[in-house]
Amino acid sequence: MRIVFAGTPDFAVPSLLAADARREVVAVYTQPDRPAGRGRALTASPVKQTALERGLVVRQPERLRGAEVLDALRALEPDLMVVVAYGLLLPQAVLDIPRLGCWNVHASLLPRWRGAAPIQRAIQAGDAQTGVCLMQMEKGLDTGPVLLRQSTPIAPDDTGGRLHDRLAELGAQVLADGLGLLRAGIRPVPEVQAEAGATYAHKLDKAEARLDWTRPARVLADTVRAFDPWPIAEAELAGERVRVHAAQVLPLAHDRTPGTLLAAGRDGLDIACGDGALRVLRLQRAGGKVVAAADYLNARQDLKALVAAPAGQA
Template sequence: MKIVFAGTPDFAVPSLRAAAAGGEVVAVYTQPDRPAGRGRGLAASPVKQEALRLGIPVRQPETLKGQAAQDELRALQPDLMVVVAYGLILPRKVLAIPRHGCWNVHASLLPRWRGAAPIQRAIEAGDAETGVCLMQMEAGLDTGPVLLSASIRIGAEETGGRLHDRLAELGAQVLADGLQRLREGTLPPARPQPEAGVTYAHKLDKAEAKLDWSLPAEVLARKVRAFNPWPVAEAQVAGERLRIHEAVALPAAFVSDHGRVAAAGKHGIDIACGEGALRLLRVQREGGKAISAADYLNARRDLPVAE
């Protein structure tokens, strides 16, 4: 079986390894090298780096909409194309090239959280579980029928980064299972997604990172976890803008107006919210690195600290 793999970020790397385990990946498609770092030099995507390590040919077209790019893909005579967070739209003509079509590894339990940021949106919404779907791709946005799926619980302290890593590994396992079943001829028929329960995970925006203290503390705590490691929640705390890397919600009802420091001590900095309070545990000052709230308080002598 000839497999073409298409992916770009870290999330796709475990799936690339799973697809390549049988020596069947004939080419890897990934986005063109982009400027990165302080020097803004061109950097290869994580998928490109892994493909080169595995000795697999890499292709980096700007788009797959052109005839030349489609002819190049067709010349590979792929039996299957596996797409994992590629970042480019696959036209209908591309979807029809592989003998078995195109599969997508998507980090949610479809039809919930179609779209760009399913991992973070699941945490932000307070979902108790999420998972991975192996989907047969079609022209719509994550609308294709599901071949296989697997679910996991979302931990009470789970961040976007931790859940990302767990789902990346789970996605590789589901993909490996699907490929094995395809080889054996035991792959179950794809299940159309139900019309009920559709939600969209819109792309993350830096503007969302600004916390609104009038919201309930539980809502803000979920945002802090969802937006770690990017874009990282931020807020005004006692007149200073801080990035907030870790926080927990407290049910206590403070008399203070929301946004005020209700208490501060070695356990953290408690900010009154619309409901309850948010205890800041790890913060980052402008131009600094992430530090514990206790270390931050050592530098903010103007804040009253309880022993």
């Protein structure tokens, strides 16, 4: 087969390796180099870096539109285009070029969590499981028929980063399975997505990272996990803005105002929530390093006077 691969971030790299396992990738499309790091130097995407290491042709159009871009894609005579977190919408003119159409590896169990941030939204919503789908692309956003799918449980300690890495590998496996069927002359049977249960995973926004203590502790704990490693949850804690890197739910009863510091000890900082309490385990002060709650307390001896009551008491 002649495969064109389109992808950009780390999530797409395992799928690129799977697509090119038999050296069938004839070109790689990825986002143009972007400024990154403190120096804001132009930096190649992870997919571009991997493609160049493998000696693959790399193309970086700003948009997949225009006669020149479309003619260049047609000249590759692709049998299949594989798209994984590319970052650009594919117009119908592009979808029509490959002989077998375009496949997409999507990090959710469609139709749940169509859109840009399915991994984080699944954790944030408290979902018990998620997975990956290999989808035949159509013009709608993640609405195409599903060819193959694989599920995985979401563990209580899964973060956005940990689940991202697991789903990236699972997506590569599902893609490899689909390509294996094609090579055997078998086209996966498309399963039309049901509209019932469809949800949309909106792009992450840093403004969402601010924890609202009036919400249930379970919701806040899931948000902390979902937003690690980006954008990282933020909170007002005893008069100081901090970033919360790890927390757990305490199902205790209290009558304190949400946001009140209930207890402060080596095990963590217990904060009253609208329902239950959140124990902050690891946090970061402005300009500081990520530390355990015990180390934070060493730097804030004033917190002992702010404790309203021992944890577990109303």
